[in-house]
Amino acid sequence: xxxxxxxxxxxxxxxxxxxxxxxxxxxxxxxxxxxxxxxxxxxxxxxxxxxxxxxxxxxxxxxxxxxxxxxxxxxxxxxxxxxxxxxxxxxxxxxxxxxxxxxxxxxxx
Amino acid sequence: xxxxxxxxxxxxxxxxxxxxxxxxxxxxxxxxxxxxxxxxxxxxxxxxxxxxxxxxxxxxxxxxxxxxxxxxxxxxxxxxxxxxxxxxxxxxxxxxxxxxxxxxxxxxxxxxx
Numbered sequence: 001x002x003x004x005x006x007x008x009x010x011x012x013x014x015x016x017x018x019x020x021x022x023x024x025x026x027x028x029x030x031x032x033x034x035x036x037x038x039x040x041x042x043x044x045x046x047x048x049x050x051x052x053x054x055x056x057x058x059x060x061x062x063x064x065x066x067x068x069x070x071x072x073x074x075x076x077x078x079x080x081x082x083x084x085x086x087x088x089x090x091x092x093x094x095x096x097x098x099x100x101x102x103x104x105x106x107x108x109x
Numbered sequence: 110x111x112x113x114x115x116x117x118x119x120x121x122x123x124x125x126x127x128x129x130x131x132x133x134x135x136x137x138x139x140x141x142x143x144x145x146x147x148x149x150x151x152x153x154x155x156x157x158x159x160x161x162x163x164x165x166x167x168x169x170x171x172x173x174x175x176x177x178x179x180x181x182x183x184x185x186x187x188x189x190x191x192x193x194x195x196x197x198x199x200x201x202x203x204x205x206x207x208x209x210x211x212x213x214x215x216x217x218x219x220x221x222x
Contacts, residue, residue: 002151029207030207030208032210032211034213039197039216039218040215040216041199041213041214041215041216042152042199042213043213044210044211044212047208047209047210049208053208055210087151087152089152089210089211091207093207095140095157095159095203095205095207096142096154096157096167097211099144099151099152099153100151101150101151102149102150102151
């Protein structure tokens with residue numbers, strides 16, 4: 001039930017955009033996005049719910065295609081602080097989440 | 110301040126020793142979770158609890174045990190049966206509603222001597 005993330009890694013220059021994808025083989029109720037800096041805890045970015053509701057940071061955008069069981073996280077005008085590993089967690093309506101293996105994002109000057 | 114705390118930040122285990130990792134939350138959350146993270150890997154669920162005095166095994170429960178005697182606390186014991194315990198352990202809590210997310214503590218890094 002683990003979702004698949006792509007790409008596995010990406011390198012950006014400051015100001016460039018990136019898209020991170022998350023795909024599940026199961027019908028989804030929710031998709032949760034987190035960013036983790038090395039050695040730290042994952043920090044919540046956004047949750048997308050079946051039916052279109054979204055909760056999260058104003059500067060982060062994401063989409064959730066319920067039919068395709070896919071979500072994408074859009075990072076625009078990247079900053080150095082965006083560097084880290086991005087995880088998606090997928091929920092099927094119960095309380096547990098299944099996490100992908102992460103996408104390592106590196107932003108360089 | 111509301112949040113989740115984990116202690117210790119670093120923990121060293123000797124061969125054959127049981128060690129306990131602490132997780133406390135004051136968010137009034139019903140659900141609590143323990144995850145294991147290995148280098149370059151995602152999060153794997155060890156145990157979770159939806160309510161006091163009840164908990165369920167996750168994907169990799171072997172060699173671990175938990176208790177949930179209080180709503181605020183969900184300690185994890187790494188037993189001697191866990192042969193490869195070196196990892197980063199993360200505790201999380203959630204309200205229990207499917208429309209709400211999980212929030213993570215700062216983690217405990219466990220190393221074997």
